[in-house]
Amino acid sequence: MDAAVEITVEGIDPGHLDGARILLGDTELGRFEGRTSVRFTVPAGRHVLLVKDGYGMSAASKFHVQSRQCARLILRHGGEPEGWGLVFGGFHALRRAGTGPLDEG
Secondary structure (H helix, E strand, O other): OEEEEEEEEEEHHHHOOOOOEEEEOOOOOOOOOOOEEEEEEOOEEEEEEEEOOOOOEEOOEEHHHHHHEEEEEEEOOOOOOOOOOOEEEEEEEEEEEEEOOOOOO
């Protein structure tokens, strides 16, 4: 059964993310394309996700998601020594925001 990951942008202009690629390991899931929230179907299990634009990238975020669940992550300005990355000329953090049931709709 499939699972999902949802990434929500907080406090960052979505226009700054136009060229950003969302990567699950080495596989590109997609791009923000002006949206503040995106959701992708992923296999259940352990994953590493990051947001990359050119040479800049967020720190990798590890997460585990069970079948029929959606892992929620938030991309926002960071600045803490642990869990930050250089993206688009600023420090951004990708943090876990919880898990919920996968909507059937």
